Amino acid sequence: MNKNQRGKLLIFALGGLDEIGKNMYVVQYGNDIVVIDAGLKFPEEDMLGIDIVIPDISYLVENQEKVRGIILTHGHEDHIGGLPYILKQLKVPIYATKLTMGLIEHKLKEAHILNEVKRYIISNQSEITLGSMKATFFNTNHSIPDSVGVCVQTPEGAVVHTGDFKFDMTPVNGHLADMHKMAEIGKKGVLCLLSDSTNAERSGFTGSESTVGEGIQEVFRKAKQRVIVATFASNIHRIQQVVDACHIYGRKLAVVGRSMVNVVNIASELGYLNIPKDLLIEPDDINRLPAHKVAVISTGSQGESMSALNRMANASHRKVEILPGDTVIIAATPIPGNEKMIGRIVNQLFRIGADVVYSTTSHVHVSGHGSQEDLKLMLNLIKPRYFIPIHGEYRMLLAHAQLAESVGVRPENIFICDNGDSLEISNGKARYGPKISTGKVLIDGLGVGDVGNIVLRDRKLLSQDGILVVVVTLSKTNGTILSGPDIISRGFVYVRESEQLLDDATQVVNQTMERCMKEQVSEWASLKTSIRDSLSKFLYERTRRRPMILPIIMEV
Template identity: 40%
Template sequence: MSHPHPELSAPEPLPEGALRVTPLGGLGEVGRNMTAFEYDGRLLLVDCGVLFPEDHQPGIDLILPDWSSIRDRLDQIEALVLTHGHEDHIGATPYLLRERGDLPLVGSKLTLALLDSKLREHRLKETVHHVVKEGDRLTFGPFELEFVAVNHSIPDALAVAIRTGAGMVLHTGDFKMDQLPLDGRITDLRAFARLGEEGVDLFLTDSTNAETPGFTPAEKKITPVIDQVFRESQQRIIVACFASHVHRVQQVLDAAYEHERQVAYVGRSMVRNMGIARDLGYLKVPPGVLVDTKDLADLPPERQVLISTGSQGEPMSALSRIAQRNHNFVHIEEGDTVLLASSLIPGNENAVYRVINGLARWGAKVVHKGNALVHVSGHASAGELLYCYNIVKPRNVLPVHGEIRHMLANADLARATGIENVVIAEDGVVVDLIDGVARVAGKVDCGYVFVDGSSVGDVTESDLKDRRILGEEGFISVIVVVDSVSGKVAAGPEIHARGNALDDATFDEIKQPIIDALDRAIAEGNTDAHQLQQTVRRVIGRWVSNTHRRRPMIIPVVIEA
C-alpha cells in the first residue's frame, strides 16, 4: 500500500494512454468533495462541494475545493458530474461556474433541481444540464459514463462508472446498502457485479463509515421512535434535521398525519428543498397536513409540528434562534418536545449541546441521538464495504470521502478481501492508472480556499492565525512619536489594550523600558520606522508574556515628527 508523502514533487506529464486521478478536495476530510480525471488531454470532474468551517476558522463562511492546478485548463473540462444533492458535493459549483459559465452539468433530476435553486441565489444563468438516471450512458469526449443507483440519505444518488482507454473507474459517490429503503430504491449490486465482471480497474469508495463494524441500520428502524415521540408528546413537536433529508421529513409528515397533527417548515433552505422534492414527486405530502407557519399558531399546541433546520447547532439557524428565544414567531414553551433527527458531524458537538441545553432550559424535552434511535447514517459500514469489494473485485482501490483514519480503515477492508494494490492519497496527491496499475505520481498544490463574505480565496491561513490570536488573546496598540532631529522619543508611548483583562494603567511600568530600548536602537543607527516598530514589539511582547502569560497581537506605530 502506498502512502502520500509530503515531499512529493509535481507529477511528470501524463504518459499516452494513461488515466490521471487528482482529488481536489474530500480526501482527509468529510466535505468539499471534488475529483479531476484526465485522459487524452481532456478533463472530467466528479462533484464540487463545500466544507463548513470549524471554530478555529473564525469569520469563514465556506471552504471550497482548490482547483488552482487546473485553472488554466478549464476549457478542457468535458463535464461536471454531480453524484447527489448534498452541499458537500454540489455547494461549490456556483463558484466554479463563475470561472467557466458554460460548463456542462450532469446529475439526477433532484440533484440538478437543488443545484438550480442555488444558482438562482448566486444570480447565475442556468448552464447546460444533462439529467440522468440509473442505467443511462453518456459520452463526453474520451469519457464514457454509466450511472448506477445507490442508496443514501438523500434520494436520487448515483454512482458513476467512467470508461476510458486506460480502463474503467467506478466511483461510488456517497452510498449505503439499506435493503428496505423508504423509497424502495436500493443500491444496485447487480450493476456493481456486472461492472466487476467487465473489469473495474480503479474503485473509488466512500470511507466515511469504514471504522463502524457491521451494517448501517435501515431508515425504517427510526419510524417506531418517531411514532413514540408523537404518541407521548402532549404539546408542540419541533423536529430538526438536514434541509435535504427528504426521507426523514417524509417519516415526520406520515407520523403527523397518523396522529392528526399539522406541519409547518421553518428555515429558508427547508422550505425551498422540500418544495422542490414535493414538486418532483420525491416527497409525498399527505392531504391537509402541511400548513403555513403563521396558520400553525392558530392551532392548539397538541396539534402543531414544526420541521426546522439547525440540527448541527449552526448559530444562525432556526433551531439556534428558537433555543435563544429570539426567533420571530416560534417560542419554546414548557412541555414542548424537540427531536434532533440527525447525526453529530465531528467538530459540531459543542454547538449542538449548547442548543440542547438552551432548549432544555426553557422546559423542552429534547430527544437526540444520545438518548434514542433518531438517526441512521447515510454511509456504508464495514460489512457493506466488504460486500462491495467481493462483488466488484477491482484491480486497484482508492478510498475517498473521509478523514485519514476512515480511509486507512477502508484500505484494510479492501486488503482483507485480497485486493493487493490499495492507494492512500490526500487532496492534491496525483494517482496515475497505467497498464492497469494505480500508483502515486506526484502532488499538486491543493490548499483550503476560504469564502469570507463576498471574497473568495483572499483569506490565508496566516490571516486566520491573526484572527485566532485576536479572538483568544486580544491586541495591544503602542504609539510612539520620535523627534526626527534629536532622535529622542518626543511623545508616548501611548498604550491601549482590547480583548483581554489588561487595562491601560497596567502598562505604566513598561513605558520607560520601551523608551530606553528605542534610545539604544537609535544610538546604534537604527532609524528606520519598521526596525523601531520591531523593537517596540519585542520589548512589550516579552514583558506581557513573562508578566501576564499572554501572547496578544501587538500593533506598534512609530511616527517621526
C-alpha cells in the first residue's frame, strides 16, 4: 500500500459511524497516520456477559511505524476509554489538553502502563508536527471542559474534526468556543470537515449549560431537607454549578461514587473546579449536620445498578441513605436503553418518600451536543469542500448530511461512510478509497477479543432455555453402557417439580442408545447427534422449549 498512498490523503473511521461510541478517526497522508480519539462503547443487549467494546485496530498495528500519534479531543469514555487496551498494542505518543490528559493518566496508571506512554499536553495555542502533517486546535463547548476540535493540515489541504461540541453563548466557566479561530480556519479554506452528528435530528440550538444552574438553584431554594444530585461524573461544569448552589444556599457538599470522587479530585487539582474552602464534607459527616445544611453529589444518573444513587435508594449504600423528605435531582436524560432502569430508581425514590426532580418534568439537564442550528453554524464557519458526518447512528449522519446540503455543501461532496470506508482525496478530488479492515473487539474480564460469535450465540441459547447435560459411560471393549445415562439440567426447569419430565427424558435417551446400538452406530459423533435430536424433539413437544443439549460419552 505504501507506494499508492504517497501523495494521497485517506480519511476513515475505525469506530463511531452508525453507532454511538468507540470513536476513532484516522487521517493518513502517505506514510503518516494521525489518529483522532480512541473510545470505548458499552455492549449491546445481545452481547451477553461482555464488559466493553473497543475498535479493531489491526490496521494501525500493521502500520505501527507510520502512526505519528493519537489526539484525544476530550475526556469522555467514548473518546478515551479504549486507550488502556489500545496503547498496550500500539506504542505511539498521545496528545491531549490538560484535563483530558489528567483523566487519561488516571486510566493508564490503573492499567500499569502510564510510564510506557509518551504524553504531550496541547492547548488551542499548540501546533504539533505529525510527519508530513501539522495539527492545531480550537476550543469547543461540550459537557466536559477542555474539549477541542482539531485542524490537521495535510499536503492536500486542511482536515477539520470538530470533536463533540455545541455553541454555548453563556458557558459556565466563561470560556466561549474559539469561533474566531474557526472562522479563520474556514477563511483559509478547508478541504474536509468531520462533524459531530449526535443531535442532528433536533431542531434549534441546544440550550446553555448555565440554564441548568438556574434549574438546580431553583430546586435548592425550595428543598426542605437534603438535596442529592445525580449526574455524569465527567460533567464538571454541572458539578461546579452544584458547588455554587451549595455555596449560595449554605449547604455542605458530600461527594459519593468512585468515579465522581475521582473526577472531583482530578478536576480540583488541575484547576477546573473551584470549590470554596470547607464546603466539602466526608460522607461520614452527613448525619452530623442538619438535613437542610447538606447536599450530596453522586453517580448513577443512568440508573446503573451498582451506582451510588441506586445503592442509596435501596438502603444498601455504606454511608448514605436517602430519607423521606429528601430531594433527589437526576440531572441527565436516559441514554437509549437505560429508560427502564432509571424509571425503576425514580419509583423507588418516590416510594421512600423522597421528592424526585427528573428531566421529563423540569430543567435540570441540557445536552452537550449541538442541535441543527449549532451544526449549521459550524458548517458555515468552516465552509468545507467535502463533508463527512461522524459520531452518530445512520439516521443522525443522514440528517446531518441534509443539514450540510441545506447550507450549501454540494450533495456530491457529502460522504456518509461506514466504519472502514475510506475517503481518498488526491489533487483536490475525493472518491471512496480502499476499504480498511475494522470491526469490534469485545472485552470480557481479562479477555480482549477471545469472545466471538460462537460464544455469544451459546450464551444467548443458554440464557433462553438453559442446558441439559447427558452423560453416559460406555465400555471400551464392547460398547455397553456401564453408567448412566444421567441428565443434569441448569436453567431449564425447576428440577424438584419436574422429576417426571426428566425421568421421561432419560427414557428417551435410553431408547435412542438402544436403537443406535442395534443399528451398530459406532461413531460417537453420530451417537451424540442422535441423542441430541431425539431429546430436543421430546423436550420441545413436552415444553415448547429448546434448551442446549450437551451429550457427553465417557469410555472406560
